[in-house]
Amino acid sequence: MNFAVASKGPAQFAQPSPVSEAEVTAGGRLDVLLPAYETVPEEFRRERDPFTPLVHQWFFRGLNPEALHARHGINADAAWRHLRAIMASWDPGIARPQHVHKIVGVAYLMSLWFDPPQARRA
Secondary structure (H helix, E strand, C coil), X not given: CCCCCCCCCHHHXXXXXXXXXXXXXXXXXXXXXXXXXXXXXXHHHCCCCXXXXXXXXXXXXXXXXXXCCECCCCCHHHHHHHXXXXXXXXXXXXXXXXXXXXXXXXXXXXXXXXXXXXCCCC
C-alpha cells in the first residue's frame, strides 16, 4: 500500500502542531498533521498497541479526553486539538489517506503525547 501523504516524519511530531478552530471543526491539512504511513512503527500499523483500540472507540462512540494523561512537557489541549483536526479531516487537496492510515497515525501520535492507557500517575 502506498500512503505517501505526509512529508513529516516522527521527529517533527515531538510536540503537537498549533491548529485553528476551523481545523479542529472541519479538519486540518493532513500533509502537516499526519505522519507518513511508512514512518508509523509496525506495531501501530498492525494495531498491536494500547492506543489503537482507543482511537477506534473515539471514532465509533466518542472518547473522553480525561481518559488519557499528557506526557511531561506536552500541552494536552494542543495535543487533542491536533488529533481532532486529523480525525475531522477529509483534505481534498492531497491524496486522501485510507481510514486505516488516519487511525494508526492518530494512535501513534497519542503514544508520543500521552501516557499509555493503563498507566496512571499518582
